[in-house]
Amino acid sequence: AVKESSGNLEQMSRILQLTNGRLALLSGDDALTLPVLAIGGTGVISVAANIVPRDVVAMIAAFQAGQHGEAVRWHERLLPLIKALFLETNPIPIKTAMGMLGMIQPDMRLPLCAMSEANQARLHQAIEAYGLFKSAAGTKARGAKAKRKSDT
Structure with a gap:
């Protein structure tokens, strides 16, 4: 391949x-x-x-x-x-997006740096328009419910 x-x-x-x-x-x-x-x-x-x-x-x-x-x-x-x-050099935006969705801590190591605030706003808007924040909230809620259930 x-x-x-x-x-x-x-x-x-x-x-x-x-x-x-x-x-x-x-x-x-x-x-x-x-x-x-x-x-x-x-x-x-x-x-x-x-x-x-x-x-x-x-x-x-x-x-x-x-x-x-x-x-x-x-x-x-x-x-x-x-x-x-x-919007910026890969993997900066995907790590930022995964951080916004609660999937990872979006830490960057040099030579990478945090995404610009303007581009973070654009990325946030695209994620919101796609409906991913609703999906992420549902996943977190299901995970919390499963954890509470396993604690009993």
């Missing part, structure tokens, strides 16, 4: 032609996952899947099942969130 992050679909197509199906081509760019699948790629090394794994899988599964309209709908839903996850 090869992770292709050039953003050049012509180059990716050429790789697939030259390897004649002997090489799995994975998108290294979340925003290009669906176009890469359309030219014969097999998946993605995803940043977005750290916070929306089911949605990334749903898009790929829909495409692979021949439900291209459904795959396009997932792609269009994911794009604004993906754009926000690349």
